[in-house]
Amino acid sequence: xxxxxxxxxxxxxxxxxxxxxxxxxxxxxxxxxxxxxxxxxxxxxxxxxxxxxxxxxxxxxxxxxxxxxxxxxxxxxxxxxxxxxxxxxxxxxxxxxxxxxxxxxxxxxxxxxxxxxxxxxxxxxxxxxxxxxxxxxxxxxxxxxxxxxxxxxxxxxxxxxxxxxxxxxxxxxxxxxxxxxxxxxxxxxxxxxxxxxxxx
Numbered sequence: 192x193x194x195x196x197x198x199x200x201x202x203x204x205x206x207x208x209x210x211x212x213x214x215x216x217x218x219x220x221x222x223x224x225x226x227x228x229x230x231x232x233x234x235x236x237x238x239x240x241x242x243x244x245x246x247x248x249x250x251x252x253x254x255x256x257x258x259x260x261x262x263x264x265x266x267x268x269x270x271x272x273x274x275x276x277x278x279x280x281x282x283x284x285x286x287x288x289x290x291x292x293x294x295x296x297x298x299x300x301x302x303x304x305x306x307x308x309x310x311x312x313x314x315x316x317x318x319x320x321x322x323x324x325x326x327x328x329x330x331x332x333x334x335x336x337x338x339x340x341x342x343x344x345x346x347x348x349x350x351x352x353x354x355x356x357x358x359x360x361x362x363x364x365x366x367x368x369x370x371x372x373x374x375x376x377x378x379x380x381x382x383x384x385x386x387x388x389x390x391x
Contacts, residue, residue: 237280
């Protein structure tokens with residue numbers, strides 16, 4: 192339902208003007224919290240049996256939220272067949288596309304979901320020769336190396352962001368991204384391995 196349609200509904204109930212604005216704002220906040228909860232649930236559902244323990248499970252759910260904003264789709268990347276689909280964990284969130292009309296609302300919800308999932312933890316992404324890792328309170332948890340075109344595109348986009356920073360091509364490429372550690376050679380290894388898989 193559009194804002195205009197909702198205003199018309201409220202007007203039929205006799206609620207107009209500033210009173211209607213208050214109702215719309217309250218409903219928007221309620222919808223946001225519902226989207227956040229759906230994003231949290233979707234992230235953990237995607238993790239499934241990939242995790243070794245509960246901390247690993249939390250780490251992977253958090254990482255899924257972060258990877259969704261890695262710039263692999265739409266105007267920030269080539270996309271698969273021009274697609275702007277989200278990271279697989281969030282395919283059921285709204286339209287499931289980053290640059291659809293509901294994209295910004297879900298971007299905000301997934302970002303907040305990441306914060307809620309990682310509450311109280313010192314957490315960031317890093318890399319080694321085993322691949323992408325999630326570091327939680329100083330302990331490394333491996334990110335699954337799935338041979339999946341969606342997975343490789345998102346992790347590859349993140350790896351290239353890190354490489355742009357480490358080569359001083361774009362020092363701002365990681366602004367807002369919780370990435371610490373990992374030598375340039377590790378990120379290059381991840382990116383090259385992904386490209387090798389893509390080309391097979």
